[in-house]
Amino acid sequence: MNWWEYAFMQRALVGGVMVGVLTAVIGVFVVLRGMSFMGTGIAHASFGGVALGLLVGIDPVLAALAFCLAVAWGIGAVTRRGALKEDTAIGIFFAATMALGALLMGLRQGYNVDLFAYLFGSVLAISTGDLYWILGVGALVLLTVYLLYKEFVFIAFDPEGARVAGLPEPALYYLLLTLIAVTVVVALKVVGIVLVSALLVTPAAAAYRLSETVGEMIAWAVALSVTSVVVGLLLAYGLNTASGATIVLTATAFFGLTLLWGRKD
C-alpha cells in the first residue's frame, strides 16, 4: 500500500496542516510582539496540566488548557503590573509548572507512555474526533484574528500608541495570550509540548525576513509551516523517524534558507 492510502496518514496530514496554519498565524503575532519566550513558557505549562490529567483521570488536553491559560494570564498580570520583568516571570512559571508535572508523574505508578506522546507529539495517532476539535477551535481562533486583525497588528507594533489612540490594549493583550494558549494546546497532539513553540516561532521568524507587511508575513509563515508539516510527515514516514521532531527540523531548515536569502538585518 502507498502512504496516502493509510487512513492514519490521511488524518495526520489533515490535522498537521490545520495545526500548521493555526500556529503560523498566531506565531506571526508572537514573533512581532517579541513573545517567543512567552510561547515557550506557555507551552511548557501544559506539562503540569497533562500530568495532572493523567494522574486524576480528567482529559489531559482540558487540564493542559486550564494550566496554559492560568500561566499565560499569570505572566501577563505579573509583568504588566511591573512587579517582574517578563523573562523573569516566564522563567519562574515555566520551571514551576514543569516541576509540578514531574512531581505528579512521580506519584503515578507504572509506565508513562502516554506522557511521552504528549511531550513529543503523536500525530500518527490523531483520531477523527481530534480532527473535529482542531477544526472547531482553530476556526474560532482564526475568526478572532480576522475580526481584530488591525488591532492585533497595532498592539504588536506599538502597544502604547494603541492605548493613546483609544484601543482597549490590555484586553487585546490578554486576548492574544488566550489565543496563544489555545493554539498551543491544539498543537500538542501534532508536535508535543517540547516542540510546539518551534512551530509557533520558526515559520514566523523565517517569514519575518521575507516580508514587507504583516499580511505578507502571515502568507509566508502559513506557506512555510504547511510545507514543513507535509514534508516533515513524509520524511518521518519514509525514514521512520519521530514525526514531531522531523516537522520541526524541516521548519528549521527553511529558516536556515531564509538566513541565506532573506533580507540581511
Place this chain on the structure above:
Amino acid sequence: MADPLDIPADVPAVEMREVEVRLQGRVILQDINLRIEQGSFWALLGPNGAGKTTLLRVIVGLIRPTRGTVRVFGRPPWALGPWRRAIGYVPQFHHVDLRFPVRVKDVVMMGRYGVLGLFRRPGPEDWQRVAEALERVGIAHLADRPLRALSGGERQRVFLARALVTQPRLLLLDEPTAAVDVAASQSLYDLLRQLHREGMTVVMVSHDVGVVAQFVDSVACLNRRLVAHGRPEVVLTADTLDEMYGCQAVFFHHMPGATPHMVVRPDDAEQKP
C-alpha cells in the same frame, strides 16, 4: 477643517495640580502645577531622567498620577471619550521595532484606529485623511515604502503624520529631533511653528535649549519638580538652568541680547532623584 469636537475655547489644554507620580515606589514627579492654555507652544526641558517622558505619558493617559489632578480639555485623560482624538502624541523615536514589516501609510492609518472602532476596516475617507497627513508633513511620496527603509528624520515625520491624522488640537512630541540631523530638525521645527500658527497647542520635549527658546512662547524646566516655567526669556536664567541641571551646566552668552547657548556634560547631567 477640524471635526466639530465642541471643545470650549476657554478651557486649558492641560491643567495639572499637585501632581505626584510614583513608579515602583519611586517618586518620579512631584508637586507639578502646570497650566497649558490652548494655542500655546511649550518646550519641556530637563536632564535625562528628569521625568519629561513621564509627564507626557501622564498627559496622554498612559500613567495615572498617584496624587493630584490632571485635566486635558477639562477632562481626566483616561476619560476623554471622543475627545481622545484631540490629542496627538509623537513618542520618543526608539519606542518601536524599526524593522517591523509595515508600510508608511499603514503606520499613519493606525492613528485612526481609535476613531474607527473595533472590527471596522478603514474606508476611502480614512485613506484620504492619511494622504492629507502625509502631505502635511511632506512625505506623501513615501506612503508605500516600508518603515524600515526610511531615515531617522523621515521616520519621525511618519509618527508626526500618525499623530496628525485625527486632526488633534493638542500635539505632544517627545524629543522629536533626537535621531535627526540639523537640517531635518530645522524643517521639523518650521512645520511645528506652522501648525502652531494655525491654532494647534504644541508641547515639545527638547534638549535644544537655545534653538527652542527662539520660537516657543513658554518653557517648563523639569527635574522631578517643575524648577521654573513661563516665558523663555524670564525662565532661562543661569539660576534655573543651574537648579535644573545641577552645577554642571555651562552657560554661554555669545552676544548681548542673543539667546544663550548652553552645554551640559552628559554623564553629570544624570541627576537621579
